[in-house]
Amino acid sequence: MPNDSPQSPASVEKISLPRTSESETLKKIRHTTSHVMAMAVQKLFPKAQVTIGPWVENGFYYDFDNPEPFTDKDLKAIKKEMNKIINRKLPVVREEVSREEAERRIKAINEPYKLEILADIKEEPITIYHLGEEWWDLCAGPHVENTAELNPDAIALESVAGAYWRGDETKAQLQRIYGTAWETPEQLAEYQRRKQEAQRRDHRKLGRELGLFIFADPVGPGLPLWTPKGTVLRSLLEDFLKQEQLKRGYLPVVTPHIARIDLFKTSGHWQKYKEDMFPMMAEDEESRQAEQGFVLKPMNCPFHIQIYKSELRSYRDLPMRLAEFGTVYRYEQSGELGGLTRVRGFTVDDSHLFVTPEQLDQEFLNVVDLILSVFRSLQLKNFRARLSFRDPASDKYIGSDEAWEKAEGAIRRAVETLGMEHFEGIGEAAFYGPKLDFIFQDALEREWQLGTVQVDYNLPERFDLEYVAEDGTRKRPVMIHRAPFGSLERLIGILIEEYAGDFPLWLAPIQVRLLPVTEEQLPFARDVVSQMRSLGMRAEVDESGERLGKLIRNAETEKIPVMAVVGAKEMESNSLSIRTRAAGELGLIAVPEVIDRMKDAIANYREF
RNA sequence: GCCGGUGUAGCUCAGUGGUAGAGCACUCGAUUCGUAAUCGAGCGGCCGUGAGUUCAAAUCUCAUCACCGGCUCCA
Numbered sequence: 134m135p136n137d138s139p140q141s142p143a144s145v146e147k148i149s150l151p152r153t154s155e156s157e158t159l160k161k162i163r164h165t166t167s168h169v170m171a172m173a174v175q176k177l178f179p180k181a182q183v184t185i186g187p188w189v190e191n192g193f194y195y196d197f198d199n200p201e202p203f204t205d206k207d208l209k210a211i212k213k214e215m216n217k218i219i220n221r222k223l224p225v226v227r228e229e230v231s232r233e234e235a236e237r238r239i240k241a242i243n244e245p246y247k248l249e250i251l252a253d254i255k256e257e258p259i260t261i262y263h264l265g266e267e268w269w270d271l272c273a274g275p276h277v278e279n280t281a282e283l284n285p286d287a288i289a290l291e292s293v294a295g296a297y298w299r300g301d302e303t304k305a306q307l308q309r310i311y312g313t314a315w316e317t318p319e320q321l322a323e324y325q326r327r328k329q330e331a332q333r334r335d336h337r338k339l340g341r342e343l344g345l346f347i348f349a350d351p352v353g354p355g356l357p358l359w360t361p362k363g364t365v366l367r368s369l370l371e372d373f374l375k376q377e378q379l380k381r382g383y384l385p386v387v388t389p390h391i392a393r394i395d396l397f398k399t400s401g402h403w404q405k406y407k408e409d410m411f412p413m414m415a416e417d418e419e420s421r422q423a424e425q426g427f428v429l430k431p432m433n434c435p436f437h438i439q440i441y442k443s444e445l446r447s448y449r450d451l452p453m454r455l456a457e458f459g460t461v462y463r464y465e466q467s468g469e470l471g472g473l474t475r476v477r478g479f480t481v482d483d484s485h486l487f488v489t490p491e492q493l494d495q496e497f498l499n500v501v502d503l504i505l506s507v508f509r510s511l512q513l514k515n516f517r518a519r520l521s522f523r524d525p526a527s528d529k530y531i532g533s534d535e536a537w538e539k540a541e542g543a544i545r546r547a548v549e550t551l552g553m554e555h556f557e558g559i560g561e562a563a564f565y566g567p568k569l570d571f572i573f574q575d576a577l578e579r580e581w582q583l584g585t586v587q588v589d590y591n592l593p594e595r596f597d598l599e600y601v602a603e604d605g606t607r608k609r610p611v612m613i614h615r616a617p618f619g620s621l622e623r624l625i626g627i628l629i630e631e632y633a634g635d636f637p638l639w640l641a642p643i644q645v646r647l648l649p650v651t652e653e654q655l656p657f658a659r660d661v662v663s664q665m666r667s668l669g670m671r672a673e674v675d676e677s678g679e680r681l682g683k684l685i686r687n688a689e690t691e692k693i694p695v696m697a698v699v700g701a702k703e704m705e706s707n708s709l710s711i712r713t714r715a716a717g718e719l720g721l722i723a724v725p726e727v728i729d730r731m732k733d734a735i736a737n738y739r740e741f
Numbered sequence: 742g743c744c745g746g747u748g749u750a751g752c753u754c755a756g757u758g759g760u761a762g763a764g765c766a767c768u769c770g771a772u773u774c775g776u777a778a779u780c781g782a783g784c785g786g787c788c789g790u791g792a793g794u795u796c797a798a799a800u801c802u803c804a805u806c807a808c809c810g811g812c813u814c815c816a
Contacts, residue, residue, distance in 0.1 A: 194811095202744060202745065203744095203745080204745070204746085205745075205746070291810090292745075292746085292810055292811070293744075293745050293746090293810090293811085294744060294745065294810065294811030294812060295743055295744025295745075295811070295812055295813095296743095296744080296811070296812045296813090297743080297812060297813065300812075300813075301813085302742085302743080302812085302813045302814085306743060306744065306812080307744090307812090308744070308745090309744085309811070309812075311810090311811075337808095337809095341752080342752085348807090348808090350789080350806080350807065354806090354807070354808085408814090409814085409815080461816085463815080463816085465814080465815070466742050466743095466813080466814065466815095467742070467807095468742065468743070468744095468811090468812080468813085468814095469742090469813085469814065469815075470808090471808090471809085474816090475815075475816085476816090479816065480816095481816065561815095570816095577810095581815095581816080582815075582816060583816075584816095585816070616816070618816085619816040620816040621816095622816080623816055624816090648775095648776085650773085650774070650775055650776095651773045651774065651775095652773065653773080678773085679774095679778090679779085680772090680773085680774050680775090680778090680779065681774070681775050681776060682774090682775085682776065682777060682778065682779090683777080683778055683779085684776090684777095685775095685776050685777055686776095686777035686778055687777085687778090688777090689777055690777080696776085698775070698776065700775055701775095702775090710775080710776080712776060717776090718776065
């Protein structure tokens with residue numbers, strides 16, 4: 134791997150690649166290609182039944198019900214068959230039929246899934262698209278007019294995957310084939326190049342290369358171990374947020390990792406969240422039977438609630454903002470785990486705000502303001518805000534409709550007040566309340582929730598929380614759950630990919646490395662480093678004794694932002710030859726000036 | 742949890758039934774060198790794990806664990 138040497142054309146974007154949603158042409162191409170693929174599959178696998186085959190942002194897929202799962206080898210054969218179909222230059226013909234006629238024809242070819250799809254189509258007439266004489270599918274279109282408009286060299290089949298019919302785990306598992314299709318072979322090549330490029334930013338790869346974290350088989354899946362460098366990163370992010378929270382009146386707390394099962398029965402976790410919790414620890418079989426045991430905490434809220442409840446609170450104490458970097462454990466399904474973005478043990482930058490109903494709106498806005506300012510400081514710009522509401526049809530939630538409506542109302546008012554762009558995610562709520570979530574994308578365009586704010590009327594009720602109001606009566610506070618990072622693990626995963634491993638100076642695990650030209654300069658270099666360290670900078674000397682070219686190469690590969698070459702002339706003039714990753718060689722600079730500039734840059738979240 | 746794929750040295754990977762390989766890293770020696778790889782030698786592997794087939798298994802079969810791409814589910 135040549136790493137990112139200056140010669141490599143870093144990220145020159147020669148060819149522009151439209152996304153499907155932005156290009157009518159691509160929509161047609163991909164739609165038709167998915168039909169061609171389905172036709173090819175049914176030719177090679179006559180038992181395969183078709184279901185749906187839409188375009189997606191980078192290509193298309195089609196789900197089949199086939200007695201045998203497809204393998205990578207099958208994909209090759211399918212692609213070959215597709216080429217044949219395309220080369221036959223089949224016309225793509227739209228036909229409108231009545232519902233009865235569509236039903237009759239589907240029954241004639243025995244395609245039960247199509248029948249279900251037909252039942253869901255509201256409008257008439259029903260549109261059917263024919264590929265030549267021998268194959269057709271229910272489809273709204275649009276399509277190209279002839280398969281000759283497709284270029285076999287601009288099409289690639291990518292992978293097979295299981296997918297549930299209608300996205301429902303309890304329904305049949307279908308075989309999904311993913312593919313991609315473009316206008317020209319050049320576009321396909323560019324798409325594949327960018328995909329490779331994205332893989333180079335993958336935090337799992339960079340995390341290993343930069344020595345930030347590891348996973349160890351004997352420890353277990355989804356349980357990251359943080360190396361010294363990774364721990365620096367974590368601590369810096371924690372300290373940064375702690376300072377922001379200090380300014381805003383948060384109160385730090387610390388709570389244990391385990392608790393009696395009863396705590397989670399009161400909160401409702403045991404009833405609604407049990408599947409996501411590690412199994413109970415019981416002292417003996419009798420205790421196990423009686424459900425008398427301890428569990429690892431999947432969330433911090435019940436613990437913070439206990440602290441709130443430990444004294445009688447006055448309205449004068451509110452809002453009370455209890456904050457903790459609380460490590461929680463969730464028994465995620467094995468197939469869900471991956472890198473730092475989905476793990477089984479992670480640290481939430483958690484806080485629970487206990488507020489009066491009158492304070493709710495303002496406090497919610499304050500939290501959103503904090504979250505947005507955190508994202509700004511971290512230079513995270515590409516996110517979407519999601520209103521995560523409950524699915525009224527599901528039974529996975531606790532609490533009354535009234536409480537839910539009040540909480541959802543508070544979130545709606547907040548985004549309206551802020552004029553914030555957002556979308557709604559039905560069924561995305563926590564089991565105890567609705568959320569405002571901030572959704573980010575990783576290098577491979579998968580979406581992840583980071584920051585979150587939640588309004589909760591339910592847990593205060595279940596734990597019978599109170600405060601004494603001005604008039605002396607006992608009233609119930611409202612809770613806001615919030616986490617700007619979401620979790621340190623996921624945040625760092627996203628940050629690594631966002632920065633492509635090039636951390637800003639203030640976050641870099643090693644900020645500056647001194648590179649002695651010969652051993653002669655070692656003592657001087659060590660002295661400069663100790664000056665820097667005494668000022669809190671993360672500095673080190675390369676003691677390897679290799680030649681300068683190698684020292685630079687190593688520092689570049691490790692993505693160290695500032696390199697300082699020390700040779701005879703630097704030593705003589707008490708200066709350093711500075712080379713930065715971002716700007717290259719900056720020439721000779723006196724040691725005190727280097728230190729001042731470093732200090733200034735770090736304090737102001739700027740580069741050297 | 743489900744479907745497909747992959748597990749060989751610390752890392753990246755070659756080896757497809759017959760004596761385990763390369764580059765980098767690491768150790769030692771020589772070199773004291775000016776902005777992306779100095780030369781040489783050495784160390785290092787129960788071929789993820791367990792069973793089976795075979796005269797013989799890294800290689801074939803089954804099971805299991807982990808990882809990767811999806812699905813479902815979530816910070």
